[in-house]
Amino acid sequence: MAETVLDARALRKSFGAHLVLDDVDLAVEAGSIVGLLGPNGSGKSTLLNVLTGFLAADGGQVSLRGSSVGALPPSSIARLGLVRTFQLPRMPSRMSVREVLLAANRAQGGLFDALVGRPTDTARTDDLLEQLKLAPVADQPASAISGGQKKLLSIAAALANRPSVLCLDEPTAGVHPSLREHIVAMLKRANAGGVTLLIVEHDMGFVRNLCRRCVVLDRGKLIADCPPRELTEHPRVVEAYLGRKVARPVVEVPA
């Protein structure tokens, strides 16, 4: 059994009187791809925010490779290798696509590097833009590209950060199918290169294709932890998605 790289224990978070995370435990093994599922409002995004430091938990612990990161600001957590993307990636309007991708890799980006005039290594970025078919829009403002391209860019940028664990918030929701294949291929490549992935996703095809393990949240509680093919037979999952009295399946439309 591989070592645990990301370990969350007894996480609690509430907004006012509303309990969003109720004693959530989650251990992610190094090199795995874990799908994080659950109905809308079940606390998936909140869990991602708490894990990556963008929200402070009310209780519980998060540790990355054995050391606690719960009290650190998001930027420190990202520097330790736990990187995330956002559900609706917002991109700067006065930076080009290429510049965003360049900025994503912090290496040699310090004040001192700038003063001694260290040249910016653009070859790798240009390769990446080519691979992602973003080269034609490389010089456009990053806010002006399509929503799907923004997702592609934000995932590529997160990977350029060389994370050990990457948390993705709905990486393919609302993305054109042709771009979706790019994203899947990119994630598979990254995982083969040793990046652990934790993915919030609604699309079951995507989850079956990529994940060997799924965890399901419902109303802030972890209700299932199993391979994707067992999900449809898991009684609590079926109940959470279909409700006790609803007879026909509710299909979630990607946002």
Added chain:
Amino acid sequence: MIPIIIDIVLRTGDIALAAVALSAGYSLVKFPNIALMQYATVGPFLAYLFASWGAPLVAAALAACIAVGLIAVLLNITVFDRLLKSGSAIAMIGSLAAGMLFTAALLVTAGPDSRHFDFPVEAPLNVFGSPVTGPQLLAVAISLAAFVLLAALLFLTDIGRCMRATATNPDLARATGIDARLVVRVIIFLSGVLAALGGIGIAVKGELNILMGQDLMLPVFAAAILGGLGNPMGAIFGALVIATAETLAATLNFGPLIGKAFLFIPANYITAASFLILVLALLFRPHGLFVNEVKRV
């Protein structure tokens, strides 16, 4: 003790109206409108002008307040709404620039000299053994009346409910059929009226000059931020804190604290008291004394 309390009440009245105006405006139009300080200067000048044409003081003040309220709405539609699209900081710079244009206009039309409202000189009244002048009482009465009316408007009327709903969640308010634009305009009009009224209150018990607004700016910001920007009633409390700090700094003997007979804070530093409170508030309680939230990033 009584004189200190009277000083605190008077000073609170000076700051509170403009602070309430700032906070009320911020609750709907999310930027700190620096031009409000100039509304507090233009208000008394207009009132002075109308009074010099022979209008009774109350009518002159009322007309001046309404005029300033209309100016505020007009500026919001033509300038600030458009600047706000580029961010609250840009809108704030725009409001500062608008303030400069007001000062320039007053400089050319009214000139740099101080003026007084004409009041018959009367013997000061005796309040618990301390002298209080008629104009001072008038200023306090103006402030109190304004607060009561504002509170009644906010909490008892439909427009107040709509305003609070819009401030909390503009999209939801719009969905429930509230005309958000109308609500915003009413509140901007009121903020102009309140700022002008605050300026008139200061002017009737002292003097009016073109620097009033500038002097008012940091104490008013300090009060509004202490009360939580966007919380008009909190701003009154903030004004009370600032006024108390300033008054105590001016009157207390700090000598015994360091083992000397007398130590008074030099008069020139008293204005800096509110600046210092402002900086401390921004360091430790940027969302006001009543909110204790920590936002990460």
Added chain:
Amino acid sequence: MSEFALHVATIAALYAMLALSLNLQAGFAGLINFGQIALFGCGTYGAALAFSHALGPLAGFALGLVLVVLVALLFARLGRNLGADYWGIATLSIGEILRTIATNEIDITGGAQGIGGIPALFDTGSPLSGRLILFAVVLAALIATWFAFRRLTQSKFGLSLRLLREEPQLAAAFGYDLDGLRRRIMLAAALPAALSGFLFAHYLTFVGPDQLFASETFVIWTMVVVGGLGSHAGAVIGAIVVQCLFALVPFAKDAFGLPSEFVAAMRLVLIGGGLIGFLLLRPQGLIPERIGGVRG
């Protein structure tokens, strides 16, 4: 007349350094500094205090640097948990507190009278040639600042500044330490501002608190907004345009026989009108920021 032109040119160049400094903060990193003049004041009072304690200009420059580093770090610390508009108010009040101290600590700063008689940096026997040399030094300092800042902003460090300005959340997700970035920007921007103040003190030979009014900060803001936020050339051109217009105001007053209030009012109209006019009609300024300029 040529002496007047030299004066305008020297002041314009000193203000251009302040505009470059503010532009690095506000234009590139989105830090709305309303206390910029305090950084300048650190330089002027550094020079003045060294002179009043019979120390040489080198000590004055060093003192100015120490002061400006402290103020810049305080500004950066305040930026840790404040939105852009709140930070603007915070820096404005610190500027006013520092001016109050300069006005009231009469024993140290000379109070409202300030400190006069600061010697010219270059004593060549003739005042004109001394001023010419000083202008050359100011010009060299301006060019050095411009060059260094261009290097900063065209590097990856510059990209992190712009990311901080536009999407701080994304910058944090990329692992950029936002507090550290603010600190570095403030320090980098503070140095030329203090140098400008130091040279200004030795040029004017007088330092006083009236030079530190908040309105001076807004003069610098106008230069940056008119020139174009996020453009170094814009900041310099904005400084030249505004200073030249200021220089023309007294001539206009004399030519039309206007009262002396006109000069003060006209300056306000130029600053306020320039700010509002450009923000509304040409928010990108005379020379817009270049997008996609960093290619390696």
